[in-house]
């Protein structure tokens with residue numbers, strides 16, 4: 067079998083178009099412009115790129131973007147004071163603190179200081195609890211993007227065997243909750259899982275989110291399975307020239323694509339959906355804050 071490529075970049079474009087349509091309606095019919103505040107602490111080069119991209123795409127869909135760039139040695143008290151100010155700003159409907167934070171800042175404390183209604187990352191403990199109990203919540207962007215692509219490809223996921231490799235709070239755990247919510251039989255695998263190859267071979271859906279370059283080989287994949295590769299790993303690429311690098315996922319793309327029914331590429335798969343879903347969550351948060359009907363097709 068040669069897999070269908072699930073084009074996350076194109077899909078993200080359709081999500082952004084839908085978001086832009088909702089934003090236009092919010093302005094025309096209610097005089098409301100959704101606003102997203104992004105907080106970056108420090109100068110991590112990858113984070114700077116992601117934050118720039120978030121700001122640009124926020125403006126492109128017609129929303130207001132508020133960027134707060136803080137020095138790497140910003141104190142916890144100053145960061146919490148900024149979050150408190152954003153929590154109380156009616157023009158701000160979504161707040162995101164770019165991760166990872168510098169080591170001296172307590173990530174859990176910072177995330178849990180965000181108003182859960184404005185927590186467009188879905189990382190606040192209240193949103194984690196709401197998702198885990200099947201209640202309306204803000205849903206983390208990367209897993210939401212994966213779910214949207216899976217639903218689009220399969221229609222119903224009911225009864226499918228899904229394996230999520232990785233148990234992070236940002237991807238693995240919420241992904242498993244979302245798949246459970248869509249009536250999959252879900253296994254969360256991790257570094258201590260015994261016979262990982264056999265566990266993965268049973269799966270109709272494989273979501274790989276471990277951050278280990280190409281660790282899933284093609285012969286772990288059941289014929290016809292759908293592979294969602296969340297990993298974004300930069301590796302040396304001497305074949306491109308001295309000192310050159312390239313991006314790969316957690317799955318070995320060529321061998322997995324030979325057996326899978328469908329697969330997301332890296333780059334151009336899950337990554338672009340993360341920011342598109344952030345925009346979607348901001349519109350959702352804005353609608354909820356104003357007691358308006360939520361946009362269809364943009365939430366879990």
Ligand SMILES: Nc1nc2c(c(=O)[nH]1)N[C@@H](CN(C=O)c1ccc(C(=O)N[C@@H](CCC(=O)O)C(=O)O)cc1)CN2
Nearest residue numbers: 116163164165166187207298333334335336337338340
């Ligand atoms: N507060 C948050 N911090 C982080 C999150 C998050 O969802 N919330 N996720 C990641 C980083 N991230 C967004 O913040 C992100 C990662 C990757 C991509 C993306 O589009 N990747 C491209 C490749 C880009 C490249 O060339 O390097 C792709 O996969 O095609 C978007 C957003 C950690 N922090």
